[in-house]
Amino acid sequence: MTDHDRAPIRAFESSLPMALLTAREAAMGHFRPLLAEHDLTEQQWRVLRALDAAPNAVDVKALIEATTLLAPSLTRILANFEERDLIDRTVDPADQRRSIIRLSKLGHALVAKVAPNSEAIYAMIETQFGAARLDALMTELRDLAAAIHQTDEATP
Amino acid sequence: MTDHDRAPIRAFESSLPMALLTAREAAMGHFRPLLAEHDLTEQQWRVLRALDAAPNAVDVKALIEATTLLAPSLTRILANFEERDLIDRTVDPADQRRSIIRLSKLGHALVAKVAPNSEAIYAMIETQFGAARLDALMTELRDLAAAIHQTDEATP
């Protein structure tokens, strides 16, 4: 498999969003087939994980913030999940505009089924890259996001 | 603006793909409006940048690798660019299956128009986060992608 003599497109790869995307694609490349087996998209999985990680009940707004999805996208995903009986919805009695979302038993089961494989993939990455190093990287990523959001407030 | 007393969805945020996504969204949030002004999507901009960064001519396959797009998506984007006279296509005389893509004068002009604003945003992030730190982060990101790709070869 001669890799040809094409030069890589270098300067471009040094853009920050591209570096973030490439790293993410590398990780998700392992992950997407697993999700596809369970008829889940990347975005749907984000919602499931957010619901699973949520301590109690969650409203739609909290999900939007947690998943970085837009409201209409999330509405569609929740409708899909309702059809598949993965979630239960109730109206917040304290504020009837709010919808309270919970994972159903089936939803929890699905997460429980997928999550171990996810952990395995993560462990593989950890081994290859170094656990401490990965930890440090994640801290930096969070700080970066926070730093960028700070510039938001400076320039409204 | 009372930020409510909702607890953030914490455990979930510590997933690597999510950390990468959140950081990317933070950065792109600044950037997307700029692209929208020029009727460019994020993906289209990736293609433009890749073409601009390419030393010489580029075939479709190289673009696919550089942009992490799928062939059908790229085909459509290139068709769009042709309509807008942003690129020129020629057939590779050495291999007539290959299409050689180049930015047209107009395409270069568009990149030149958008790029400075892009640099400005980048500079803002650099100031806020620290140039050296950002550099180190990008190195780690590249290494991470490389490490993950190495696991690919171990498990085909």
Place this chain on the structure above:
DNA sequence: CGAGAACACTACACATGTTAACTATCAGAG
């Protein structure tokens, strides 16, 4: 030459992104 691989495109089904408008509910001023 012929078989099979590689490149690029097309077609199709589906999900998401994006903007705007709309309904229902709530909260606060008067």
Place this chain on the structure above:
DNA sequence: CTCTGATAGTTAACATGTGTAGTGTTCTCG
């Protein structure tokens, strides 16, 4: 208590991207 404005969430409509399958053309190599 009522009007007004804000908020939660949905719906609509369209553009675009994702993912799979299949097509035609051109290469490569036995």
